[in-house]
Structures are given as structure tokens and as C-alpha cells.
Amino acid sequence: MDSIDRQPRGVxxxxxxxxxxxxxxxxxxxxxxPSTGWAWPKLRELWEFRELLFFFAWRxxxxxxxxxxxxxxxAIIQPFFTMVIFSxxxxxxxxxxxxxxxxxxxxYAALVPWTFFANALTQASNSLVFSANMIKKIYFPRxxxxxxxxxxxxxxxxxxxxxLLGIMLYYGLAPTINVVWLPFxxxxxxxxxxxxxxxLSAMNVQFRDVRYTVPFLAQAWLFVTPIAYPSSMLAxxxxxxxxxxxxxGVVEGFRWAxxxxxxxxxxxxxxxxxxxxxxxxxxxxxxRRMEQSFADVL
Amino acid sequence: MSNIAIEAAxxxxxxxxxxxxxSYYRLTDQLTDTLIAPFRRAGNLLRGQAAGxxxxxxxxxxxxxxxxxxxxxxxxxxxxxxxxxxxxxLRILSGITDPTEGxxxxxxxxxxxxxxxxxxxxELTGRENIYLNGxxxxxxxxxxxxxxxxxxxxxxxxxxxxxxVKHYSSGMxxxxxxxxAAHLEPEILLVDEVLAVGDMAFQRKCLGKMDDVAxxxxxxxxxxxxxxxxxxxxxxxxxxxxxxxxxxxxxxEAVDAYLQTLEQVKSQDLSKRTDRKGLGxxxxxxxxxxxxxxxxxxxxxxxxxxxxxxxxxxxxxxMVCNILILDHLGQSIVGFGSATHGPEDSFDPEGGLRFxxxxxxILLLPGRYRVNVSIIGDNRLQDYxxxxxxxxxxxxxxxxxxxxxxxxxxxxxxxxxxxxxxx
Numbered sequence: 001m002d003s004i005d006r007q008p009r010g011v012x013x014x015x016x017x018x019x020x021x022x023x024x025x026x027x028x029x030x031x032x033x034p035s036t037g038w039a040w041p042k043l044r045e046l047w048e049f050r051e052l053l054f055f056f057a058w059r060x061x062x063x064x065x066x067x068x069x070x071x072x073x074x075a076i077i078q079p080f081f082t083m084v085i086f087s088x089x090x091x092x093x094x095x096x097x098x099x100x101x102x103x104x105x106x107x108y109a110a111l112v113p114w115t116f117f118a119n120a121l122t123q124a125s126n127s128l129v130f131s132a133n134m135i136k137k138i139y140f141p142r143x144x145x146x147x148x149x150x151x152x153x154x155x156x157x158x159x160x161x162x163x164l165l166g167i168m169l170y171y172g173l174a175p176t177i178n179v180v181w182l183p184f185x186x187x188x189x190x191x192x193x194x195x196x197x198x199x200l201s202a203m204n205v206q207f208r209d210v211r212y213t214v215p216f217l218a219q220a221w222l223f224v225t226p227i228a229y230p231s232s233m234l235a236x237x238x239x240x241x242x243x244x245x246x247x248x249g250v251v252e253g254f255r256w257a258x259x260x261x262x263x264x265x266x267x268x269x270x271x272x273x274x275x276x277x278x279x280x281x282x283x284x285x286x287x288r289r290m291e292q293s294f295a296d297v298l
Numbered sequence: 299m300s301n302i303a304i305e306a307a308x309x310x311x312x313x314x315x316x317x318x319x320x321s322y323y324r325l326t327d328q329l330t331d332t333l334i335a336p337f338r339r340a341g342n343l344l345r346g347q348a349a350g351x352x353x354x355x356x357x358x359x360x361x362x363x364x365x366x367x368x369x370x371x372x373x374x375x376x377x378x379x380x381x382x383x384x385x386x387x388l389r390i391l392s393g394i395t396d397p398t399e400g401x402x403x404x405x406x407x408x409x410x411x412x413x414x415x416x417x418x419x420x421e422l423t424g425r426e427n428i429y430l431n432g433x434x435x436x437x438x439x440x441x442x443x444x445x446x447x448x449x450x451x452x453x454x455x456x457x458x459x460x461x462x463v464k465h466y467s468s469g470m471x472x473x474x475x476x477x478x479a480a481h482l483e484p485e486i487l488l489v490d491e492v493l494a495v496g497d498m499a500f501q502r503k504c505l506g507k508m509d510d511v512a513x514x515x516x517x518x519x520x521x522x523x524x525x526x527x528x529x530x531x532x533x534x535x536x537x538x539x540x541x542x543x544x545x546x547x548x549x550x551e552a553v554d555a556y557l558q559t560l561e562q563v564k565s566q567d568l569s570k571r572t573d574r575k576g577l578g579x580x581x582x583x584x585x586x587x588x589x590x591x592x593x594x595x596x597x598x599x600x601x602x603x604x605x606x607x608x609x610x611x612x613x614x615x616x617m618v619c620n621i622l623i624l625d626h627l628g629q630s631i632v633g634f635g636s637a638t639h640g641p642e643d644s645f646d647p648e649g650g651l652r653f654x655x656x657x658x659x660i661l662l663l664p665g666r667y668r669v670n671v672s673i674i675g676d677n678r679l680q681d682y683x684x685x686x687x688x689x690x691x692x693x694x695x696x697x698x699x700x701x702x703x704x705x706x707x708x709x710x711x712x713x714x715x716x717x718x719x720x721x
Contacts, residue, residue, distance in 0.1 A: 021300060021301070021302040021367060021369055022300070022301060022302065023301075023302055023405065024301040024302065024370065024405050024406075027301075027405040027406040027485060028405070028406065028407070029403055029404070029405050030393070030403070030404045030405075030408070031401055031402070031403050031404075032390060032391070032393060032396060032397065032401060032402050032404070033396070033397065033400070033401035033402075034396055034397055034398055034399060034401075035396055049433075049436070051433050051438060051439050052433040052434060055429060055430050055433040055434075056430075059419055059422065059426075059430055062421075062422065062426070063419060063421050063422070066421045067421075133416055134416050134417045134434065135394075136394065137394070137412050137413045137416040138392075138394070138410065138412065138413075138416055138417060138434055138435065139392045139393035139394045139408075139410070140434050140436065292395065292396040295389065295394045295395045296313065296314075296395055
């Protein structure tokens, strides 16, 4: 098509209009250009779209248990039956110590935050791939997808938590004053889930291998987290090292805050918090680095 | 002096397309490469090179050095064949993807109607989807609440507002989807071929809505294959060809340039064309029209009998040929599909790998027409070629009645009049 002469472009080609163009001052300017290197995560944009975050989370909750017979009770069944199995095999048969608390309460108090984390891990890592069509067709802050799936899990967490209170009541256990720290440990679980979720969701776009790794990862992580056993089985220098698994800090914290078992948060928790924050911040930056290619790769 | 709305400077976009593989010299090379590749890719990934997995593959420039300025309130039509870069341009402007080179500055909020209904969830009700979709498109909850009645009224779905959209008819679905998107009120609106939804009455309504939008002083970029529509809505036209701007001027100039290239495409070998869609297990490799009423001439007149012949390069189960005939402005006139069987259809294995569509009478009025062809095989789109052929119809007779061209319509039908007087 080289035979067609190129005409002067842009404004010069406009027929019979004044050609002076000025930059409007009252409108926000957006520049789209190739992204190079590391950049700041688009947190302000996410804040502007905070209602979208809410709508995505609300959609996930609303849709998750539609067309299931058991509905939202799945949120309870999952950790509850794991607890029953753990109590039978680890509590009764293997006689694993439980810091002086009845084994069912001991394991369920850990399974509640764990189930939240494991579900967030699985769902967040698939969040971008499952919304491929939307990502290719519409622009919205991509961060909203994995974050909303993690936030939607908080409802399931709340349901499972109510059952935990019921179980404690059944065993005649009242929460200690430490319970005021509980929101902090939930926040730690949230930050850990978001950190891992951001990494895995962005990697899953590029490498679908992630999808096959996640179930295995979740299973392995379950065993390196003190859910079926107390972390007091480890002697001190190693307990602090154990905190490198932030979920260890979360689980031990939950038990301490609710049941008063184990020891008060110490060096292990500090390590956990540091690791969780590192995961979260690096996850945000890695996500920012990858997000421009999502629409092209998906 | 007017305000600037969009400025693009040297916009280019490179895509990686699979297929081309490096040829190996030795087995040891291949082995080391296989062993090292995952690590190199992981390294690339960590360094943030998106294309880590595709570095050995072929690349294609979907846009190459595109520059323009659009002033506030201008309504611009973007024209081009499939694969010319129109959609890539809109995707960059809306922020879905980054340019590979160059930049674009946008002043004001951008809304895009790139595909209606993305983000709809079948399990949610109409009302819930309005909120969800509105939020995805960038509307505030308060804004959606304010416009809810208007959106519902426009979509004509008020009775089904609280029914899950999976129970909607496809017509209701697209009406609702379009209605949500059409009530966006950004300063700049990007529209990609979304007007072709719903039935005729709704299409007219959408058109009216778009015309309103264009009148309110908002900046609009339209992508469409419908030249008549673009000429009606736009003042300015940008014609993209193979990723570059060929013409940027009035909409008529751009349309003329586009129609000229369609003529050139006609003479090109079909199997060599790259502006096509589909899986590609079967390709359309030839298309011709033969006047069957006077032997095999390719000169047609209104009222003649004709064979439209489409050659393919393979056979697949459940293979279907669909054709759409369009006039010179890109308005679709009539279409046929081989999936709807008629009693006169026949099976002709000796004829070779081809579909033949036999027309007893050409009801098209004199003018130039082109044919879009899609081949479906195995229930999936295998090939889609726009303007696979063009042909001219000359003045002729339809059952003895002379047929001549008019600018108002392009089809006639055999008919007779009963008159109250003899003149």
C-alpha cells in the first residue's frame, strides 16, 4: 500500500480549523508509555477504584456457594472435618501434645486462620487467569482481582470463627484477656495471604505451572505450620527460625490470644511479621512490574 | 484555540507470535538449551521481561510509529482492515496494554466500550450486574444509583431486573450490557464495533445514543467496519493500514482511501493474506464468482444466475461455510450459511475441496459488493476473511423489469404491480 502518499498527520490535516491546540489545565493528564524497570505500585488508583474492590469481593461471596447444596456451610465443614480427622489421628492415636488444651480446640483454633490462608492462596493465584477475558477487554486496576478474592475469604473466616467460639463454649473455655490481640493476628494472616497471593497470581499469568504447584504448596505449608502440633515442640533458637513461616506466627498467635496456651508473642512473632511484610511489599512491586503484560500474555 | 484531548507520539506495539522455532545444530545444543531455558526464562521473569517465555518466537508490529492529536469534542472514526491495528490502538489508549515504544497523553477520564458484557456474571441478577459492570467500567456507586432507572429503561428489561442474567435471552443480555456502558460519562469515549448488537430497533436506538454522545461535546473515537455509520457520526477519519496511519483527514477522505485498498486486496492471493482470524486448521484459499446463466463469464448483471465458489484447503467434520455480502460502504446486505440445510442442497465429493453457493437470480442492484467469508469446522471458527472477494453487478433485468442502481437501497425482489390506470 506504499502507493498511497502519506498525508500530513494530526492537526495539520484538519480541514479549515484553527490549528492551535492548548493543554487543558482542569483535566487530569494520563501518560501511557512503555514501562521500564521497577515502579511504584498503583495504590492511589486502587483507592480510587475501592468500590470496585468491594464489588469484586461481594461478587465472589455471592457466587461462591450458588448451585451448591450445602451453601455457605462449606466454610465451616472444611475446617471442622479436618479438625475431627486431626483429633482422631494426631490427638488420639499419635498422642501429640496440645499445650494442655483439649486437642480438638487446639487444632481447630489453628485451622480457622489456616483455612482462610489456604483458600486465599488457591483463589488469589487463579484470580487473574480466571478473569482473562475481562483483563483483555477492560482497563481497571488489576490489583483489585487478587485482593478482592482474599478479602472475600474474610466472610468464610468469620463463619468458621463463630463455630470456634461454640467449640470453646462446649469445652468450657473462655477467651483470655489476650483476645484483644486477635485482630492483629487476623491482620497478619491477611497480609501474608495478600503477599503470597500477589506473587502467585502474577506468576500464574506467565507460567501456568503455578496452577499445578499451588495444591502441593498448600499441602506442604500445612505440615510446616504448627497446626497438628504445638511449636513448643521446638527448642528456642529454632522456634525463632520457625517464625520465617509467617503462618506459624499467625497460628501460635491465635492460640495464645484465644486459649492462652503456648507462650506470649516473642522473637518468633517479630520474624513472622517481618517476613509477612516483605512478602507483601515485594508482591506489590512484582505485581506492578508484571501487570502491563497481563493483557498481552493471557 | 481548542483544548487537546489525546496526543499520541510515535506509538508502536510489538507482539510475540508463536510458531517460529530456532533450528538446532546439534543434539547437545538442544539438550543444553532445554535444560537452561527454564532458568533463563525464570531469570527474565524476575527481571520483569514479560516475554521471557516467548523470546525465541517471531514478533509482529501491530502498530508502528503512530502519531496524531485529537482535540476535545472531536468525533473520530478509525478505519482499517482486520489486523490493521485499530483494536491495539484503542487498547493502548484505554490502558489495557502498554505501547512498546512512544507515548500517548490523555486529558480527562477515559471510558471504553471495547466489548459489551465483559464482566457480567451469569449467576447475578440484572440489577447486581449493573452495579458490578458499572464499577468495572469506572463508575461510582452513587453515579450508578442515579442512573439506574435510565439504564434499565434504555435496556427495556425492567420486568427482569431481579432475574439472574443466565436466564436472559441473548438480546436482553446485550441490551443491558450496552445500556450500562452507554451511560458512562467520561470526557473521552472509545467505542469498538459495539453498535452491532441486538435487533434492528435496538441498533437504531444505540445509534441515537451514540449520536447524542457525539453532540454533547465529548471526544469520541469510533472503530467500525460500517463506513456508512462512520460517515454519519464522525467528522474526522484515521485510516490505519498494517499498523501505520495511511490517511488522517476528513472522514470521507479516510473512507475513500480504505475502499481503495480493499480493491487492491482483491487482486491478492487469498492464501497469502494474513488479516484473518480463526484456528486455521482449514483456510479459505480461493473465492470466485461465476455467471452461470451465460457459461462461465465473471461479469454479472442483476437477475443473472451465479455460482459463488469458495475453495478450502482441508476437510473437517461439521464444516460450515458462512458468507456475508456487503455493499461498497460496508453495510451488510445479505448472508447465507451452509449449516441450514434445504431440500435442494446436494453433496458433491467429486467437486473437490470447495463450497458452491448457487444463486438462481441475483437480486442485488448494480454496484460493487464484497463478500466476507467464515469457515466453521469442528464447531469452532477456523477462518474468517473480510473482503475475500469483490464483484461488480451491472444493470440488468429482474424477470424482465429493468434494474438500475440507486443510492437508497441495494436489493430488489421479483415483483409485479397491479395498477389503477394504464398509461
